[in-house]
Amino acid sequence: MRFDILTIFPNIFDSYLNESIIKRAIEAGHIEIHVHNIRDYTKDKHGKVDDIPYGGGPGMVMTPQPLYDCIQAVKKENPGPLIYMSPRGKTLTQAKATKMAKNGNKGFILLCGRYEGIDQRIIDLCVDEELSIGKYVLTGGELPAMVFVDVVSRLIPGVLGDDESSAEESFSPALKGKKEYPHYTRPASFKGLEVPEILRSGDHTKIKKWRENNCS
Numbered sequence: 001m002r003f004d005i006l007t008i009f010p011n012i013f014d015s016y017l018n019e020s021i022i023k024r025a026i027e028a029g030h031i032e033i034h035v036h037n038i039r040d041y042t043k044d045k046h047g048k049v050d051d052i053p054y055g056g057g058p059g060m061v062m063t064p065q066p067l068y069d070c071i072q073a074v075k076k077e078n079p080g081p082l083i084y085m086s087p088r089g090k091t092l093t094q095a096k097a098t099k100m101a102k103n104g105n106k107g108f109i110l111l112c113g114r115y116e117g118i119d120q121r122i123i124d125l126c127v128d129e130e131l132s133i134g135k136y137v138l139t140g141g142e143l144p145a146m147v148f149v150d151v152v153s154r155l156i157p158g159v160l161g162d163d164e165s166s167a168e169e170s171f172s173p174a175l176k177g178k179k180e181y182p183h184y185t186r187p188a189s190f191k192g193l194e195v196p197e198i199l200r201s202g203d204h205t206k207i208k209k210w211r212e213n214n215c216s
């Protein structure tokens with residue numbers, strides 16, 4: 001699966017996407033991530049990518065020209081839908097991410113907004129879907145794009161090892177959409193709190209039942 005991320009702050013992605021499961025997924029060829037600097041496409045002689053809003057009001061708006069040219073260039077490399085990360089979009093859920101992870105060989109182009117957002121004409125002309133990661137406003141679309149890459153990637157077959165499978169995680173069909181049971185590891189006693197006896201019993205039928213009863 002190929003992800004192309006369009007941003008004016010490409011360096012933000014250097015650390016998170018180069019660690020742990022995402023790093024391994026890239027190395028194993030399950031996913032590819034390409035980060036593009038929208039500013040590289042501006043025709044403004046001062047390198048500007050934002051301007052004041054028509055109608056007045058606070059803040060700046062990302063101008064359409066660099067966004068449009070960047071999108072057209074990336075679309076040649078990635079046939080997948082263009083998703084604008086936006087608090088106005090539909091909320092990204094586990095169920096939605098599961099569907100997204102099955103989009104075959106197509107990838108995704110993720111557009112990160114800044115300032116007050118992007119010029120509406122880019123949404124009208126180019127955006128296939130607006131997605132929000134929750135009912136709050138962040139400074140930019142970079143964290144939402146990383147959330148999207150993370151949640152979708154871990155649902156692609158092969159990205160997680162058997163010991164890390166997503167099949168029985170919170171919100172999965174196996175847990176009937178519920179949240180996962182509590183986890184414990186060694187030591188058996190910590191600061192006066194004991195690991196539940198059943199989990200130490202070795203009785204797998206009882207452990208399974210305990211876990212089912214402790215999903216919320």
Ligand SMILES: C[S@@+](CC[C@H](N)C(=O)[O-])C[C@H]1O[C@@H](n2cnc3c(N)ncnc32)[C@H](O)[C@@H]1O
Nearest residue numbers: 085086087113116117132133137138140141144
């Ligand atoms: C400061 S926000 C703009 C908020 C916008 N003026 C509003 O009130 O809806 C700048 C950018 O951050 C991103 N963003 C902020 N919150 C988000 C969220 N909850 N989900 C997805 N993207 C978000 C979007 O790309 C947005 O264009």
